[in-house]
Amino acid sequence: MSGRLFIVGTGPGNPAQMTPESRDAIAAATEFFGYGPYLDRLELRPDQIRIASDNREELDRAEAALARAAAGADVCVVSGGDPGIFAMAAAVCEAIDKGPEEWRRVDLRVTPGVTAMLAVAARIGAPLGHDFCAMSLSDNLKPWDVITKRLRLAAEAGLVIALYNPISKARPWQLGEAFSILREVLPASVPVIFGRAAGRPDERITVMPLGDADPDHADMATCVIIGSSETRVVSRDGSPDLVYTPRSFTGASH
Amino acid sequence: MSGRLFIVGTGPGNPAQMTPESRDAIAAATEFFGYGPYLDRLELRPDQIRIASDNREELDRAEAALARAAAGADVCVVSGGDPGIFAMAAAVCEAIDKGPEEWRRVDLRVTPGVTAMLAVAARIGAPLGHDFCAMSLSDNLKPWDVITKRLRLAAEAGLVIALYNPISKARPWQLGEAFSILREVLPASVPVIFGRAAGRPDERITVMPLGDADPDHADMATCVIIGSSETRVVSRDGSPDLVYTPRSFTGASH
Structure with missing residues (x-):
């Protein structure tokens, strides 16, 4: 059974500019993949795990997140701003396009955000x-x-x-x-x-x-x-x- | 003393996609100017007044809102999506550009939103x-x-x-x-x-x-x-x- 893969945008960095939809997606996930400074914007619970990586490793990060979601975890990939604008949504789609068949069955949910x-x-x-x-x-x-x-x-x-x-x-x-x-x-x-x-x-x-x-x-x-x-x-x-x-x-x- | 003029975006229409910042701006205002269907998305209090107008009357609406803010009211101009994308923020700026000197002293606050x-x-x-x-x-x-x-x-x-x-x-x-x-x-x-x-x-x-x-x-x-x-x-x-x-x-x- 595949888990869910949320791709969220935190907005520009002011918590008042993050949508409730993104906040709910963050609450529903247990493993968080992203560039460290974007993960730092989240207030995670003790049961929520951070996997930070460098800003230039988007495709590796997308693959790691998809592998975990395919294995059943509820995963969240975190972007600043909107995840669809020069950010992680395209990297995850590319990883699905090039990756194993099972990644196409992951329950993918992108939540939009306020882009810079x-x-x-x-x-x-x-x-x-x-x-x-x-x-x-x-x-x-x-x-x-x-x-x-x-x-x-x-x-x-x-x-x-x-x-x-x-x-x-x-x-x-x-x-x-x-x-x-x-x-x-x-x-x-x-x-x-x-x-x-x-x-x-x-x-x-x-x-x-x-x-x-x-x-x-x-x-x-x-x-x-x-x-x-x-x-x-x-x-x-x-x-x-x-x-x-x-x-x-x-x-x-x- | 001039009032405040908030220009808010409701986001695409799903309440979970409206930012807390826009929600707070709406709570702070008492007079609401906008296209009727966008005003319908708001849950206004009994003390909050609706002034709905047609979708093609942006400049008239902007002028009416500025006049009320200059007179001291806390006014909110409502757009769908983001107010800066083909929406009311440009109409309000244009009205200020062409309008009386006192409109330049209105306390203007634009809150961004998720555009379509x-x-x-x-x-x-x-x-x-x-x-x-x-x-x-x-x-x-x-x-x-x-x-x-x-x-x-x-x-x-x-x-x-x-x-x-x-x-x-x-x-x-x-x-x-x-x-x-x-x-x-x-x-x-x-x-x-x-x-x-x-x-x-x-x-x-x-x-x-x-x-x-x-x-x-x-x-x-x-x-x-x-x-x-x-x-x-x-x-x-x-x-x-x-x-x-x-x-x-x-x-x-x-």
Whole structure:
């Protein structure tokens, strides 16, 4: 008899932004697989077991979790944000696709969550209020020329661009190069939002025009949102600026 | 003294998918502005007032809510899903941008939510597991030729495409036309997901290849997700197929 395999998203890291559905899934499981800092967000019972692994070992982790669920355990795979956005749900599906037949019979339950770009957008106004795309800037899993092609086409299409995994110690120059490419297509006045740790105590949200955008404002906990030509900044007395992309397309430019 | 203006997302419609943060915001407000069916999802107290309006009157609704908050009321503007994705947060920001100076001093608090595409993705696997875009197919607020250009560029970029507002009585042919355009760029075997009312009792999730995709499977409560050339379908004994887009770009095609 196969156990259940829950894949949950904890949301951006603020417990008030985790859904009751994810909380219930966590309560129902007994073995927890995930990147250590995401597992640290959970308050587990003494009978619940942690199996932490490194952030770059997603497929191994998915296989280990599936093996335990197939053996009858109630297992929970933990992602930050939403598990379907650059996270563990795709790794588990890939492991099922490539793995033994019995893994296809595991009772799989994915619970959605608030992904980072939504948390950042909520803190600054509504930058994702019109058509947008979400891309991972990591070239660990795809060639850099695919990324640059996508950036160009997305900007030409007029999509606001949310960048996940913008920078890391092993990938220090890619975000600066991405800004350079986007400056060839977009006006220098387009606002860029560096949304770090949105909703958490160490939150830091910074806005600057694309022409001045400095990659040093990003770290591994940052989601970077680059506006379109339509995105607007509203100054407010005594409060941070609002950034939003109007629901209507006007054809206006900066 | 200005009141507070909360802009909340109820999530996809399943109460277990609404965050505690949104629930707390709802408890703190006394006047509720929104489209009637979204207000119907809330369990309001006798002292909490409903002001329902039609789905196409977002800017009027935003202005009415801001006027009440500026007058000192604690107001809540209610969206389905996430308020920042094709919803009320952008309408409120636009009203502030165009409105009287005092609206800029309103204490604005946006709480993010689980947007429809995340709820649909969770029910089917991980179709949004790699780079993707979200577009509204409504040509009420932007020209149809902007939409077709974006569809083409997004497909050429290899982005999975999530379509909001795919169809309505007043817009009956646009989704079929969108499929025709995408068939010129993408293989006919690319999976298309019709995700209707994900997470609710009347949920209906249907998958078919782009070559056979029939717009009649969509209605106003549907989010349509069109895969990329990399998106894969995994058949399972006794369970619905899984659809996922691998984290790694392989350059493989259907």
